Amino acid sequence: MKKIDPSFSEHLFRPIYELNTASAWLAGGLTTPFLSTMYSGGGSLPTAMAIGAGMLATGTYHGVKSLPLLKRQLKLSTNKKTFMSVKELRKRNNLEKIMTSGKANKNLRTTFIGSGYSWGSEHANRAYQVMDMDSNMSQVELPFFLKPVVKAMMKETEALGGKPWIHGMGDEKKISVNESNWFGHTCITGNVGTGKTVLLKMISVNALHMGDVLVILDPKNDADWKEAVQKEMEYLGMGDRFYHLHPAKPSSSVRIPLLKNYTRITEIADRIAPLMGSSGTGKAFQDFAYEIIYFTAQGLHYLGEPIRLTTIQKVISSNRRGLAMRVLDKYFKGAVGENYAEQLADEFADINADRLAAMAGYYNQYLAKDNECKAVEGMIQFALHNEEHYVRMVTSLRPVLTSLTADPLDDLFSPIDDIHDVNDTREIVDLADVMERGGCIYISLDSMTDSSTAGFLSRLLLAELAAIAGSRYNSEDKNPRRVTIANDEVHASIENNDAMMNMLAQGRAASMQMFLATQTISDIEAKTDEATARRFLGLCNNFISMRTTDPSTQEYVAAQFAKASVSQQQVRTGTFTDTNSSVLDFSSGYQETLMKTREDAFPPTLLGDLPILQYVARLADGKRLKMRLPIILNDDEDGEVAPWAA
Known part of the structure; x- marks a missing residue:
């Protein structure tokens, strides 16, 4: 039938x-x-x-x-970990063919994502059948010779947790998807310990196989993730282009100037000011912070000095008048002459005893009309602002700047390239340069010890990457090197972060793709609001979920799988007697009805029952998948390098 x-x-x-x-x-x-x-x-x-x-x-x-x-019923009660060597993963990703072919074949550019099957209505019907069974599944009687097998596998099955039968609804096979799917960006959810980092590790290695630049923001400094990426870089002959930054290990970390890449000065203020937050009355403080950060950056730019977090912090905290004096000094030397101090000494004395106020007054009275300078005007407004009001308005900004410039972050993210310091061999890495040359930047944010600063840094790093994306978008290079950005615990990065939303909306044009992992959708809503969270999810064309007990996430995942026609069987029995006509008058009836109803193709409650290392996925190409994730093992010999890279 x-x-x-x-x-x-x-x-x-x-x-x-x-x-x-x-x-x-x-x-x-x-x-x-x-x-x-x-x-x-x-x-x-x-x-x-x-x-x-x-x-x-x-x-x-x-x-x-x-x-x-037999196989199906055995899978109802058993589960096991699966393993894959990195050599097999390279074959699955066609690494050698891609690297050795003169021109990359788009049909070869596929990445392995695990073993599984496309979830359809037949799997939904099977799932509802099992859900109708009792908790012990006594309706299913395994043959006697399979019972020892189930008993032997029970320990590993229990260690993986969840309901093993969910994956047993279909016949799994190894699945690879075309890399073009990932340009749509990917959101990954899942409870702690369900396998998100294992998935991110495999995705990172896949990106290297495709020849992508890889940027990893790891809040936990996962040793396995870092080691897997570093070893694969060494195999590909790019070990010298693996850059690791870890605040807890400053002596061995590379250094990254966070404010080096920008197109307009306003971008600097746009990155730092939102770190304060903007809810309620805090909006006025953020607007004030934006303005003074802009004035500071504008002044430094006018002087031709590097714009660093440390410099901005010093100016705003205690040296705004000093910066203003240097800006005005440069301006007056150009507008009046090198000896302007002697020439205008009397005029300055008549205007104000305060030298800075005197120079500002002279500029406004005599020079502004014919020789206007935005940097000078900004410095005047900034430096001569009422002290009492200024101190009150920067109360929320100072802690943010202090946390970003405290030791050792001042040296790691606001480095000074001192060629005379021969003892400091740490490399200063320009993100834009790595984007063009290729390589991997692995940033351990150390959020376990300081979650607030880790969140600030992740937002600034993403803003720096967004600036590079904008520069790429505006350049004439229509086929820039592809960049993969992997960010775990992304809810710490999304708060007041327009740069991330812009990257999600327009990153494809700059050949940038993002893999963003968090525990639940509620985590994103808690850091933003419901509308922003929905926008975030809408911009991620791929959605992957491990086990989750959060109702909002479960409902969202179920919605990605739409509805399916589920068969329901109704049985009705009855008996009837009528003593009015005859004692022997007796009748009975039996009715069996088979009907179909529209139900969730993937019931939401199953998300809370997924075993560890299993996930469901909705991909940009329309596939709905139920997957099992293998653990990737590196079986290379020490120092082994790819034949084409040797």
């Missing part, structure tokens, strides 16, 4: 009658020749052998028919 038949009903978890039939035929096939010899002598042996062969063939046929049901 075809599945499109309205009366079709699949019963995968019934007793395996085919196995009983196969056992009977096989037993008959084996015993027939012996019984024939025993009771009839050897004369009928050829005939008995032929009959036995036929019986064995029939038994084998029924045995083969029972195998799918």
